[in-house]
Amino acid sequence: MNAILEAALNQIKDTSLLLSEDYPDKKRFKKAINELLTPQRVIEGKISVKGRDGKKREFSAFRIQHNDARGPFKGGIRFHRNVSKDEVQALATLMSLKCAVAGIPYGGAKGGVIVDPSKLTKEELKDLSAQYAKFITPYIGPRKDVPAPDVNTDGAIMSWMLEAYERNIGMQAPATFTGKPLELGGSLGRTEATGQGGVYVLDAYLKRNLKYVTSHAVKINTSKITIAIQGFGNVGYYFAKIAKELGFNVVAVSDSSSGIYSSKGLDIGALAKYKEKGGSFGNYPLKSGSKLITNAELLGLPVTVLVPAALENSITKENMEGISAKVVFEMANGPTTSEADSYLHEKGIDVIPDILSNSGGVTVSYFEWVQNLSGYYWTKERVNEELKKTITKAFTDIDKIVKEKRISYRRAANYISIKRIIDAMMLRGRV
Numbered sequence: 485m486n487a488i489l490e491a492a493l494n495q496i497k498d499t500s501l502l503l504s505e506d507y508p509d510k511k512r513f514k515k516a517i518n519e520l521l522t523p524q525r526v527i528e529g530k531i532s533v534k535g536r537d538g539k540k541r542e543f544s545a546f547r548i549q550h551n552d553a554r555g556p557f558k559g560g561i562r563f564h565r566n567v568s569k570d571e572v573q574a575l576a577t578l579m580s581l582k583c584a585v586a587g588i589p590y591g592g593a594k595g596g597v598i599v600d601p602s603k604l605t606k607e608e609l610k611d612l613s614a615q616y617a618k619f620i621t622p623y624i625g626p627r628k629d630v631p632a633p634d635v636n637t638d639g640a641i642m643s644w645m646l647e648a649y650e651r652n653i654g655m656q657a658p659a660t661f662t663g664k665p666l667e668l669g670g671s672l673g674r675t676e677a678t679g680q681g682g683v684y685v686l687d688a689y690l691k692r693n694l695k696y697v698t699s700h701a702v703k704i705n706t707s708k709i710t711i712a713i714q715g716f717g718n719v720g721y722y723f724a725k726i727a728k729e730l731g732f733n734v735v736a737v738s739d740s741s742s743g744i745y746s747s748k749g750l751d752i753g754a755l756a757k758y759k760e761k762g763g764s765f766g767n768y769p770l771k772s773g774s775k776l777i778t779n780a781e782l783l784g785l786p787v788t789v790l791v792p793a794a795l796e797n798s799i800t801k802e803n804m805e806g807i808s809a810k811v812v813f814e815m816a817n818g819p820t821t822s823e824a825d826s827y828l829h830e831k832g833i834d835v836i837p838d839i840l841s842n843s844g845g846v847t848v849s850y851f852e853w854v855q856n857l858s859g860y861y862w863t864k865e866r867v868n869e870e871l872k873k874t875i876t877k878a879f880t881d882i883d884k885i886v887k888e889k890r891i892s893y894r895r896a897a898n899y900i901s902i903k904r905i906i907d908a909m910m911l912r913g914r915v
């Protein structure tokens with residue numbers, strides 16, 4: 485079993501100790517936990533794609549459906565050479581937890597193909613996407629399983645998959661995939677949803693944790709709060725942009741080459757323009773008052789909020805003692821190892837867990853599905869209003885458990901999500 489699957493299953497096992505007292509029927513509860521440790525369905529096989537040389541090439545493909553007690557399966561499709569069955573199972577499991585935390589009516593799934601897409605021509609990539617959609621056609625659909633983009637897949641790939649799927653089933657069914665371009669039924673606000681949702685959670689967190697609020701409970705003096713963000717891709721950039729617009733002082737950002745720091749705050753718009761032209765931060769023409777720092781230095785900055793928004797396993801046993809932020813706000817998936825997570829908790833540093841703080845993406849995917857099913861499309865204002873409502877409630881529910889049970893935000897998020905799934909399984913009589 486690989487480490488990421490082991491970690492996902494350990495989260496369920498660890499949470500079961502906490503949940504046990506809520507379920508007097510121990511036999512039934514144990515059965516429910518066991519169900520959550522294995523996926524409901526594993527779809528595994530080979531798909532073949534005709535190469536530019538006319539020869540067929542085979543790729544291993546997976547779709548793993550973890551649990552659908554709360555609604556149709558939901559989860560992205562990853563094209564990467566390091567995809568493995570264990571990784572897909574782990575990510576499918578975490579999707580069940582994320583959808584339950586967000587309070588959206590979905591279960592969890594994930595898909596993947598072992599392929600290096602940078603080695604494929606556009607035509608080969610299109611064929612791979614169509615063959616993958618054909619491969620999973622019997623198992624997906626608006627009321628069964630709703631895939632979305634993930635690493636190395638995007639709106640263009642969702643469009644090719646939708647076309648192949650609809651041709652196979654002989655009718656229009658745009659609610660089968662989310663993350664589509666607007667022209668094919670995508671939602672306004674999806675591109676920035678993960679960053680936007682993160683800022684809504686941060687706002688709710690700061691309002692509830694008055695020690696960081698410099699004026700009074702509902703009006704935060706945002707300029708006093710400093711933020712450092714590792715990663716400046718889709719998630720990091722929109723988080724920085726929206727936080728800055730709200731008046732937060734974003735003092736550091738980074739890409740894989742370098743970090744940039746300014747105590748007075750960075751010009752996020754200028755940094756984004758520079759990145760758009762393909763520049764890397766290591767060569768950024770610095771303005772007075774700003775300086776280059778390493779990614780390691782960024783992680784150790786004494787800021788109010790540290791936002792890992794790049795990679796998994798960024799905060800580890802090796803660097804955890806150097807973390808000086810008051811709050812670690814996980815926007816990447818799995819940026820903190822479990823050892824570092826326990827250490828930070830002991831030290832009194834709150835870690836706001838990924839399944840809550842980056843759930844804005846899947847929440848707006850849910851809104852896309854709702855719009856596709858109803859055939860009526862929302863304004864961006866409405867999308868953001870509904871996102872704020874949904875994600876703020878998700879935070880408030882978790883915060884209540886944190887205070888009631890005196891546990892970390894991660895344990896509280898796991899507690900709520902697993903409880904919601906078990907309750908749904910029990911109501912259905914599955915266990």
Ligand code: NAD
Pocket residue numbers: 678714715716717718719720738739740741779793794795796815816817818842843845
């Ligand atoms: P992206 O590819 O757009 O951006 C990744 C950023 O990380 C880039 O700026 C890159 O330069 C930087 N980076 C890469 N290696 C780095 C390193 N060693 N040190 C510092 N920075 C490094 O990806 P994204 O969509 O922004 O996703 C970032 C994270 O958020 C991932 O963990 C992803 O799984 C997670 N996430 C994304 C979404 C979404 O909607 N995009 C939703 C939920 C979670």
